[in-house]
Amino acid sequence: MDIARERDVLGRVPRGLLIGGSWREGTALFAVEDPATGEVIAEVVDATAADAIAALDAAAGAQDGWAAVAPRARGEILRRTYELLTERVDDLALLMTLEMGKPVAESKAEIAYAADFFRWFAEEAVRIDGRWTTSPAGGARLLVMRQPVGPCLFVTPWNFPTAMGARKIAPAIAAGCTMVCKPAELTPLSMLALAAILAEAGLPPGVLNVVTTTRPGDVAGAVLADHRLRKLSFTGSTPVGRRLMAQAADNVLRVSMELGGNAPFLVFDDADLEAAVDGAVIAKMRNGGEACTAANRFLVQRSVADEFARLLTQRLAAMKVGRGTEEGVQVGPLIDAKQRTKVVQLVDDALGRGAKALTGGSSLDGPGYFFAPTVLSGVDPESRLLQQEIFGPVAPVVVFEDEADGIAAANDTDFGLVAYVFTQGLDRALRVAEALQTGMVGLNQGMVSNAAAPFGGVKQSGVGREGGAEGIDEYLSTKYVAVRLA
Numbered sequence: 001m002d003i004a005r006e007r008d009v010l011g012r013v014p015r016g017l018l019i020g021g022s023w024r025e026g027t028a029l030f031a032v033e034d035p036a037t038g039e040v041i042a043e044v045v046d047a048t049a050a051d052a053i054a055a056l057d058a059a060a061g062a063q064d065g066w067a068a069v070a071p072r073a074r075g076e077i078l079r080r081t082y083e084l085l086t087e088r089v090d091d092l093a094l095l096m097t098l099e100m101g102k103p104v105a106e107s108k109a110e111i112a113y114a115a116d117f118f119r120w121f122a123e124e125a126v127r128i129d130g131r132w133t134t135s136p137a138g139g140a141r142l143l144v145m146r147q148p149v150g151p152c153l154f155v156t157p158w159n160f161p162t163a164m165g166a167r168k169i170a171p172a173i174a175a176g177c178t179m180v181c182k183p184a185e186l187t188p189l190s191m192l193a194l195a196a197i198l199a200e201a202g203l204p205p206g207v208l209n210v211v212t213t214t215r216p217g218d219v220a221g222a223v224l225a226d227h228r229l230r231k232l233s234f235t236g237s238t239p240v241g242r243r244l245m246a247q248a249a250d251n252v253l254r255v256s257m258e259l260g261g262n263a264p265f266l267v268f269d270d271a272d273l274e275a276a277v278d279g280a281v282i283a284k285m286r287n288g289g290e291a292c293t294a295a296n297r298f299l300v301q302r303s304v305a306d307e308f309a310r311l312l313t314q315r316l317a318a319m320k321v322g323r324g325t326e327e328g329v330q331v332g333p334l335i336d337a338k339q340r341t342k343v344v345q346l347v348d349d350a351l352g353r354g355a356k357a358l359t360g361g362s363s364l365d366g367p368g369y370f371f372a373p374t375v376l377s378g379v380d381p382e383s384r385l386l387q388q389e390i391f392g393p394v395a396p397v398v399v400f401e402d403e404a405d406g407i408a409a410a411n412d413t414d415f416g417l418v419a420y421v422f423t424q425g426l427d428r429a430l431r432v433a434e435a436l437q438t439g440m441v442g443l444n445q446g447m448v449s450n451a452a453a454p455f456g457g458v459k460q461s462g463v464g465r466e467g468g469a470e471g472i473d474e475y476l477s478t479k480y481v482a483v484r485l486a
């Protein structure tokens with residue numbers, strides 16, 4: 001542990017609220033913890049509803065001027081942000097690990113992923129198009145243009161503290177929108193560091209405003225009730241998303257919702273089992289299992305189920321657990337005591353219904369919120385961990401008989417974010433990919449995230465897409481002008 005470097009990196013993060021281009025002090029502060037030790041590593045300003053309205057004042061005030069900035073100039077700010085993030089990846093990754101816990105190598109991968117959204121939308125900023133057509137009856141012409149939606153509110157989670165903000169901020173900047181961003185209270189530092197980089201890259205005052213708070217309901221509620229707001233984009237749990245959608249309905253806001261998942265990971269009898277296990281380790285263990293895309297249910301065809309569980313157990317049992325700053329660590333702590341208690345309860349429920357822990361199964365002693373990488377076999381279909389997000393390093397293996405059974409089990413959930421499918425049969429792969437009720441499918445691979453692809457879910461996993469050509473649409477309104485041509 002290099003304490004001097006950790007202090008230096010922490011010491012360089014702004015602690016105030018970013019409102020209208022200046023960092024504001026507040027009357028109260030709140031503490032940020034290192035989940036690997038439980039120690040306080042920083043204190044940041046605890047914003048009130050009045051601070052949030054001041055941030056919206058700044059965003060609303062900057063909106064017209066920002067929309068008028070040339071697309072290329074907006075794109076160049078995004079490109080510079082990509083370059084600064086890439087240049088400073090080591091410090092930003094350490095900062096992320098200190099507040100969120102994931103191993104530094106994974107934090108670096110997240111910074112690279114986040115940076116990619118800035119690069120991608122730098123390129124999309126200059127491709128906002130419209131159309132000009134002749135009315136079917138002749139005579140009139142139809143002019144269709146796309147304009148920025150207007151001031152946005154962004155609410156983001158703690159599990160990917162930089163990337164979840166980047167997926168919203170980059171397309172909003174590209175489209176010409178201004179914004180108020182409220183990061184999760186467990187991980188505010190990465191967002192503050194990103195905001196400082198955007199300012200350094202030339203983003204004008206007021207375009208991005210950041211409020212950190214322990215009262216997300218009050219802060220978001222005040223902004224949502226204000227008629228100047230035009231859009232809400234939220235990434236987080238389905239219950240909070242549902243509540244925010246209801247609040248957004250009062251002012252008929254545009255909404256994008258990236259919510260929870262319950263990803264099935266299907267392994268068919270014709271799969272390359274080694275590749276399936278490699279994919280399973282990524283789909284389950286990336287981010288310590290604390291990902292909306294985490295494989296939550298391993299559905300394996302009967303003839304290969306024991307062998308798959310054996311190979312997966314070997315891999316998970318060998319993973320090194322520890323503070324994410326330590327050399328060779330592959331699994332960090334869970335985010336806090338509450339999350340760990342939830343994982344313990346879900347595993348105990350499955351064990352109580354007859355499941356067997358092939359490895360792990362419990363918390364690890366000592367400071368921090370560690371839980372052992374776990375594989376469970378013989379999981380009863382009624383077990384709670386098959387119905388809700390585990391958000392931890394726990395892999396339940398469930399057997400299915402044939403293709404129809406596997407698909408039915410995969411779709412037997414209210415969620416529909418992503419599914420993973422391992423098979424070497426081309427027809428089967430395409431049949432199953434079509435039949436799955438999800439927004440995304442990983443075919444013979446355990447990860448789908450890519451700035452160039454439309455990320456998002458169906459059913460109770462959300463509405464809207466982030467990334468790809470679709471990502472900027474969320475920040476554009478369509479206007480049609482009926483043109484009479486004499």
Ligand code: NAD
Binds near residue numbers: 159164220221
């Ligand atoms: P959460 O819903 O508890 O919190 C998310 C954000 O909402 C935080 O900033 C929090 O402060 C804020 N919040 C909480 N209560 C609020 C309220 N009443 N009003 C306004 N804001 C409120 O989720 P979390 O625990 O931070 O994140 C984990 C969840 O996020 C998981 O369910 C995960 O699946 C989901 N997630 C989804 C995606 C996706 O793209 N679909 C990506 C990452 C995480």
